Amino acid sequence: MVTRIVTALVAIPIGILIIALxxxxxxxxxxxxxxxxxxxxxxxxxxxxxxxxxxxxxxxxxxxxxxxxxxxxxxxxxxxxxxxxxxxxxxxxxxxxxxxxxxxxxxxxxxxxxxxxxxxxxxxxxxxFPDHAMFLIVYTMVSAWVGDAGAYFVGTFFGKHKMCPAISPKKTWEGFVGGIITSGVFAVIMSFAYELIDSIINGGVHTFSVNWVYLTVMALVISGLGVVGDLSASLVKRECSVKDFGNILPGHGGILDRFDSVLLAAPFAYMMFQIYFPITPIA
Known part of the structure; x- marks a missing residue:
């Protein structure tokens, strides 16, 4: 656990720096x-x-x-x-x-x-989408990772019905639902927070509006796709008899272990943003 925390304390600031730049x-x-x-x-x-x-x-x-x-x-x-x-x-x-x-x-x-x-x-x-890139990328990553975290905690405390024990014994249907709900809640929070930050930066004036309904529905799908990616990665590891894909991130495994839930979520988000862009300028 200590190793996981130390790795997170190093990796998270690096990730934030890349996004912020x-x-x-x-x-x-x-x-x-x-x-x-x-x-x-x-x-x-x-x-x-x-x-x-x-x-x-x-x-x-x-x-x-x-x-x-x-x-x-x-x-x-x-x-x-x-x-x-x-x-x-x-x-x-x-x-x-x-x-x-x-x-x-x-x-x-x-x-x-x-x-x-x-x-x-x-x-x-x-x-x-350079003008709103930071928000969209954070939204995409958080929707996937928060859904995974929500599924873990809900499954740990309330999980009773195994989802696919032959692939991932710890995953439950209760956790799956909890993860999707968690992603939806965070999507709403992120949408209104982004509008609030815009208002603060521009002296109380909103320069754009965020379609939080669209982003919330997207987050629900992203969370589900994250589970598909995670389970697919788990199946590969089980068939190959390994615990993790690597050890580049001590306590967390490899890059694939951290990004398996993003492998489907990121392309989906990119395509959906092209179909309909959820941020509209206010004239």
Missing amino acids: NNEILYYVAMTAFSVIAVYEMLVTTKYLKNKFTSAVSLIFAAVTPIIFWIEPLRNNVKLIYFGFVVIMLLGMLFNHEKARFEQVALVAFVSITIPLALCSIAFIRSR
Whole structure:
């Protein structure tokens, strides 16, 4: 417990600093680091790191994914780049067919594409909505993590009905509902708090309004997606007979252990903000 607290006391200020600086380059650098570490953790967990060629291509692609979407000429040719990545992975399988099985190469390709894209969705939010990036990113992360925390506490004290004991014995339906409610409550609080901060900064005048209903409904879905991500990660760890994906965060595990609930939440939030932006300027 002490180790977990110490790690949190170090990691949380770093995370707050990255968000507060609100620098696009810093976001993409951070997502590059997280993507490479997360993909590496998955390859180690599944023991597919032994295939040096596919692993090297996988980690390189994870590292360049944020750059692809940051630099416009590369972004404009993203389909061609992804096509080339798939071709390279297949060629690697053909030249090393005695050791590289298709299911291994397919898994490596899958995690090399999905994990970096999921994490980069945080940077995409920063690039697409710079004026409200800090709030939107905090909202997205908090909705996922608070839902997880709410589920833990509610499940600990009131949980009776196991949700999926074969995958995660401690998860209960009571905790699941508690987590969703917790996310919804925090969404309401964050929405009105953001408006209040805007009013204070501008001398009592509101310059925008926040659609708290939309954000609350979104938070409920984000919390549910967080559970899907968490359970999926738990299933992978159980099948691979490991407790954590890594130990880069002492007491907490690896990057994937901390961001498993965000892997679906961040892309979902980014897409929903594009469909309807919940912050409206007041003329």
